[in-house]
Amino acid sequence: MEIAFYGDKFVDINEKVIPIQERGHQFGDGIYEVIRVYNGTPFLLNEHLERLENSAKAIMLQLPTTIEELKQIINEGLQKTEFTEVEIYIQITRGIAPRAHLFPTVSSELSMTFKNARIVDKDKREKGVTVTLMEDERWKNCYIKSLNLLPNVLAKQKAASEGHEEAILVRDGFITEGSSSNIFVVKEGTLYTTPASIQILHGITRAAVIKLANKMNIPFEEMKFDVSFLKQCDEAFITSTSVEVLPISKIDEVELSADRPIVDTLKVEFQNLYL
Secondary structure, X not given: OOXXXXXXXXXXXXXXXXXXXXXXXXXXXXXXXXXXXXXXXXXXXXXXXXXXXXXXXXXXXXXXXXHHXXXXXXXXXXXXXXXXXXXXXXXXXXXXXXXXXXOOOOOOEEEEEEEEOOOOOHHHHHHOEEEEEEXXXXXXXXXXXXXXXXXXXXXXXXXXXOOXXXXXXXXXXXXXXXXXXXXXXXXXXXXXXXXOOOOOOOOHHHHHHHHHHHHXXXXXXXXXXXXXXXXXXXXXXXXXXXXXXXXXXXXXXXEXXXXXXXXXXXXXXXXXXOO
């Protein structure tokens, strides 16, 4: 059963509960997190909630609950839903007030959904997916997991309409990340990813993969790299909460080798973290 939480109680997921003068609805004035639950257990929960706190601080937003209270709501929601493989969406906005640009003197609003987790197609996970390069038109503070995702949505939709799984974004000639993922490449045995600056989301799965690479003594470097470097790589993959570690088979017109020793190893080791 899919359920939702809004304000201070659990509600039907299809119930219309967002007031018209809600700041998230009118301004995108809020933040969010997506947490994957495997076999009833939230994966990397503390890391996700720490990033939620950091996003709140970055936009000067007071959380409506403590982190411990959030954990209690999450646990209660997991008890109420019949699913064990769950995707939890948490959204916090600046609250309900007459529309004006200045911050209102009201409490922030919490909403949450508990839905059956999306599963990546086995064929895509094994064979990889195609991606396309696109200009990064987002704002500068992409490290904040804010509700302002229209450029991401447009990039993802354009990529999908052209038959691709993801849009890989390019800013000033350098690769930043995907529209809803981080990107890694392998070249001559070394693993590379874009540095964790304000220009990219500091992905939870990204951080987990970096820890695995270090644990396995895979040479690793955070480095800005351009389109040419990307297209000349030996292996490439994207990471996110929903896709985990997903190989890239083709970048626009450039086909990558189906032999992916490092990607395949990291994919298995990542799955071992929650199995």
